[in-house]
Amino acid sequence: MLRSQPGAPSAAHSWPTGPRPTPMNPNPVDFGPNVLIFDPSMSMSNIQSQTHNIFLQQDGNANQFGPGRHAYLFKPGAYSLNVEVSYYTTVHGLGYSPDDVIITGGVQSTASSTQGNALNNFWRGAENLAVSPTNANINDWAVSQATYLRRFHVKGELWLYDFMTPGPNNWSSGGFIADSLVDVQVRSGSQQQFLTRNTNMTKWVGGVWNMVFVGDIGEYHLNDQAPAGGSWPNVPLTVVDKTPVIREKPYLVINSSGNYAVQVPALKQASQGNSWSGTPDPVKTLPISQFYIAKATTDTATSLNAALQQGYHLILTPGTYHLDSSLEVNYPDTVILGLGMATLTPSKGTPAMTIADVDGVSVSGILFDAGPQQSPSLLVVGPSTSNVNHSSNPTALYDLSCRVGGAAAALTQNCFTINSNNVILDNVWLWRADHGNPGSVGWAANAAQNGLTVNGQNVTAYGLFVEHFEGFQTLWNGNGGSVYFYQSEIPYDVPNQGVWQQNNEKGYPSYKVNSQVTTHIAQGLGIYCNFINDVQLDNAIETPPGPGIQMHHMVTEWLGIATGSSINHIINGTGNAVYDNGAHMQAKSPT
Numbered sequence: 001m002l003r004s005q006p007g008a009p010s011a012a013h014s015w016p017t018g019p020r021p022t023p024m025n026p027n028p029v030d031f032g033p034n035v036l037i038f039d040p041s042m043s044m045s046n047i048q049s050q051t052h053n054i055f056l057q058q059d060g061n062a063n064q065f066g067p068g069r070h071a072y073l074f075k076p077g078a079y080s081l082n083v084e085v086s087y088y089t090t091v092h093g094l095g096y097s098p099d100d101v102i103i104t105g106g107v108q109s110t111a112s113s114t115q116g117n118a119l120n121n122f123w124r125g126a127e128n129l130a131v132s133p134t135n136a137n138i139n140d141w142a143v144s145q146a147t148y149l150r151r152f153h154v155k156g157e158l159w160l161y162d163f164m165t166p167g168p169n170n171w172s173s174g175g176f177i178a179d180s181l182v183d184v185q186v187r188s189g190s191q192q193q194f195l196t197r198n199t200n201m202t203k204w205v206g207g208v209w210n211m212v213f214v215g216d217i218g219e220y221h222l223n224d225q226a227p228a229g230g231s232w233p234n235v236p237l238t239v240v241d242k243t244p245v246i247r248e249k250p251y252l253v254i255n256s257s258g259n260y261a262v263q264v265p266a267l268k269q270a271s272q273g274n275s276w277s278g279t280p281d282p283v284k285t286l287p288i289s290q291f292y293i294a295k296a297t298t299d300t301a302t303s304l305n306a307a308l309q310q311g312y313h314l315i316l317t318p319g320t321y322h323l324d325s326s327l328e329v330n331y332p333d334t335v336i337l338g339l340g341m342a343t344l345t346p347s348k349g350t351p352a353m354t355i356a357d358v359d360g361v362s363v364s365g366i367l368f369d370a371g372p373q374q375s376p377s378l379l380v381v382g383p384s385t386s387n388v389n390h391s392s393n394p395t396a397l398y399d400l401s402c403r404v405g406g407a408a409a410a411l412t413q414n415c416f417t418i419n420s421n422n423v424i425l426d427n428v429w430l431w432r433a434d435h436g437n438p439g440s441v442g443w444a445a446n447a448a449q450n451g452l453t454v455n456g457q458n459v460t461a462y463g464l465f466v467e468h469f470e471g472f473q474t475l476w477n478g479n480g481g482s483v484y485f486y487q488s489e490i491p492y493d494v495p496n497q498g499v500w501q502q503n504n505e506k507g508y509p510s511y512k513v514n515s516q517v518t519t520h521i522a523q524g525l526g527i528y529c530n531f532i533n534d535v536q537l538d539n540a541i542e543t544p545p546g547p548g549i550q551m552h553h554m555v556t557e558w559l560g561i562a563t564g565s566s567i568n569h570i571i572n573g574t575g576n577a578v579y580d581n582g583a584h585m586q587a588k589s590p591t
Contacts (some may be wrong), residue, residue, distance in 0.1 A: 021333040024289045026079070029260055032295045034070050034340060036317035040077025047083055055084040060113040064120060065437050067408040069296075069318030071340035074129060075254055076100040083107045085124045088318070088341040090365065093129030094254040096263070097276055098153045098181075099250050108140045109147070112161040116170030118142035118162055122429075123341045125399060127151050128251050128331075131334040137184065140164060144173040145429040145465045145487075146367075148402040150249055151276060152180040158201075162191035174487050176399075176427040176463045179248050179274045186473055193526050195463040195485040197426075198243055200273050203227075207236045209555055209586075212485035212524035214462060215243030217273045233588035236525035236552045242270045242482060246424065246458060248281065249398040250335050251363050252315075260288035262335060266363065267393065286335060291315050296342070301325040308334070316366065318344035326351045332393075333357040338365030340400075349373035357420050358392050364398035370410035370448070377453075378402055378412055380424030382420030386456060394422040395511040401429045404437030405446025406470075414450045415469075418459055421478075425461040428452075432468040443470070443493055452480050466510070468492065470500075473510040479519050486511060486525040489559075489568075494535045506568070507537035508540065519548035527567070528557040531576070534564030541571040554589040 011280040030290035031037070036054075038047050054070050057063065057099065062218040069088045082105040083091055083430030092444045093101030098325040107126050111118040121143045130153035130244045133139040140163060141149060147196070173192045178197040188194055189310065196204070201218040204211070208226070209399040220237050222228045228235050248265040255261070255591035263273060275281040278514040292307035296319025307314065312330060318340025324347050329336065343368060352368050352375070355361050361381075368378040381395060396552045402415035415430040430451035433441050436471040440446060451466035458480035467489045474488070494500045500507050513520050527540040540556045543549045546555055558578035567587075576587040 012222075020333065022290065025292065025312070026289070028463050028555055029293065030289055031073070031293060031315075031339070033359045036070070036283060037071060037073045037075070038079070040079055047079070051081070051083050053087050054089065058086040058089055058410060058488070059077045059084075061120065064122070064199040065440075067320060067338040069320070069342065071318050073252070074101045077233065077381050079105075081104045081105045085109045088123050090124065090130070090340050091126040091352055092252055092339070093127070094252060095128065096253055097280075098128050098151045099130045100228045102132060104131050104132045104134060106135060106139050107131050109143050110164060111170065112165055116162040116167050118166030118172040119144055120171070121172070123401065124147040125149065127249075127363070129153070130154065130155060134407065135164075141175070141409050142170075142172050142453045143175045145431065147175050148399050149177045150179050150425055151251065151274075153277075154179070154180075154182045154184075155180070157184045157187065157223070157453045158182045158189045159189060160191045160194065163189065165169060171446065174465060175545045178426065178462075179276070181274055183279050193485075194489050196245065196410075197462050198271060198274055202275060209236055209557065210238070210239070210485070210487070210524050210553070211236055211524035212238045213273045214240040214484045221477045223453060230294060232553045233555075233590060236555070240523060241372045242272050244482065245269050245394075246271060246462070247394070247396050248275050248360050249361070249426065250337060252337065254256065254371065262288070262291065262337060264335060290382045293317060293323070295319065298390045301327060313337075318342055320345055320369070322347050323350070323352055324348050327353045329353065329355040329361055329363075330358070333360040334362070336361075336363045336366070339492070341367050343364065343367040343369050345369040346371045346375050347373070347426050349375050351375055351380050352378045353380070355379075355395060355420070357386045358396070359386055359393035361395040363396075363400065368402045368415065369407065370402075370404040370412040370446070372410060374411035374413060376412075377414040379416045381418045381423055382456060383418075384419055384455070386419040386421060388421060390420060390422040391458065394424050395420060396424040396426060397428060398426045400427075402431065402451070404448040405440045406433030408437065408440050409445040410440070411446070412448050415448070418452070418454045418456050419560070421457040421459070423459045425458055425459070425464060427463040429465040430459065430467070430469075431465075432470070432491065433537050434468050441494055450475050454481060471508045472512045475512050475514065476517065476520065477514045479511075479517055481517075481520045483522040484524065486527075488526070489528045489530060490537055492530050492532050494531065494533060495534045496533060500535055507535065509537070509539045509542040511541045513543040513545050515551070517544060518546055525551070525554045526557070527555075528559055529565060529567050530559040531562050531565035534562045536565060537567045537571045539572060540567050543572060552588075556587045
């Protein structure tokens with residue numbers, strides 16, 4: 001039986017009833033030592049020096065799995081800086097509009113320390129500010145998974161690979177941009193796949209395997225010539241005119257009196273373009289006094305749960321929080337905002353976080369890191385008995401990552417389990433590590449069965465990245481699901497075919513829609529193999545038949561390594577195989 005509900009809270013759990021308490025924290029705002037707050041009256045050379053020193057601490061493969069976590073907060077005004085962004089670093093403008101913070105210079109992610117190779121440029125982001133680039137009018141954002149740009153205005157060009165390090169290895173492999181504005185163009189270069197959502201741009205230039213555009217405004221070009229003509233499979237672009245349903249990510253602001261608050265945008269349907277450069281979306285303002293500001297050095301699961309139970313929202317300042325029990329989010333409309341890729345690690349085999357079957361929870365900017373004891377799941381949204389319609393005020397998950405291994409040996413059965421209905425996932429990367437610190441990676445050392453299990457109805461995902469799990473990367477059990485952009489590598493390290501087969505098939509499909517599902521839609525799916533042993537996967541995608549199942553624009557790739565390895569079909573026994581042959585290293589669905 002395929003249906004799985006790892007980590008689901010018991011149906012007997014007593015969720016709170018009645019309205020949320022409204023706590024008012026009287027203490028001064030203290031974001032701790034890992035949050036640097038900048039003011040335009042400060043010395044630009046001092047700001048440059050501070051951010052550059054942190055960049056040097058965080059940059060390079062040696063720091064890819066290190067403990068450092070940092071966030072920069074820029075108060076409204078004008079700055080002349082080149083803000084270099086590396087691992088576990090996020091950059092935040094504090095204005096009510098992105099144009100309230102203008103940085104002349106750049107806010108950039110490069111790959112100079114790896115000779116232009118940005119394939120491991122993970123865990124970083126920037127939001128709610130404007131950049132006026134001074135390097136040939138180009139802002140460089142060479143990234144792969146677990147990265148984001150949001151509410152980001154580029155007053156020039158935005159290039160998504162390291163153009164400053166020329167050579168054969170300046171690759172990049174995936175990313176996410178939402179609710180943004182690019183005045184001139186976006187050039188994707190070596191980017192293999194990418195998602196943009198609700199972004200205004202004059203034009204997009206480039207396409208390799210799987211570029212998806214949802215609710216954007218602009219033209220789409222494959223090169224510097226006329227707009228791209230033709231369609232899939234010859235043109236690797238998927239364009240969805242409007243975003244079906246979204247509530248933009250909450251963001252931190254400061255007013256002219258120096259008071260902080262968090263803005264929570266309203267839910268919207270069938271939207272196009274960003275939320276702020278025309279008529280701004282409605283927002284709800286939460287004063288900072290209603291937030292508990294957590295510190296990894298002093299807070300525990302007990303103190304964080306006490307704050308949640310008192311009705312506080314949470315700001316998780318940068319650091320790694322070791323949790324001996326689950327954080328329990330029980331009140332509707334709770335906002336949990338992570339800064340600097342704040343990391344939650346369960347130490348005793350529990351989920352890191354559970355969310356009740358309530359309306360309107362927002363969780364953002366967190367890395368869920370598996371611990372030494374196997375958890376059933378690291379994030380659980382709703383109990384297994386969820387049956388409430390949350391369509392008017394759904395829970396939303398933004399810029400979240402799950403990591404199993406890499407930093408240390410770690411175990412979980414599943415990364416995220418979604419039981420509640422109508423949940424929105426907006427940029428999620430679930431990753432069983434394929435590389436990392438010694439002893440942290442191996443079929444047993446970082447075992448994890450599934451990446452994402454969806455049991456809820458009408459769950460929507462924009463930008464779903466799921467990689468290397470030992471069973472299904474994604475297992476979808478609920479009706480009405482929709483996915484816009486999917487990127488997945490199946491596990492590299494399968495020891496042999498005997499340990500990796502099910503249902504009389506070789507391997508586990510990356511994207512499995514279960515047999516009882518009657519309605520499901522997905523657009524723009526890329527599934528890749530890089531097997532180190534001679535094993536095969538029969539189907540990259542499996543779905544039940546029927547008119548309610550709509551799968552569009554699917555591509556498989558053979559990336560290596562073993563010569564006898566392959567993906568034999570794209571979906572349900574159809575579609576060409578990909579294997580070690582120049583003519584068969586990529587296969588695409590006809591529609």
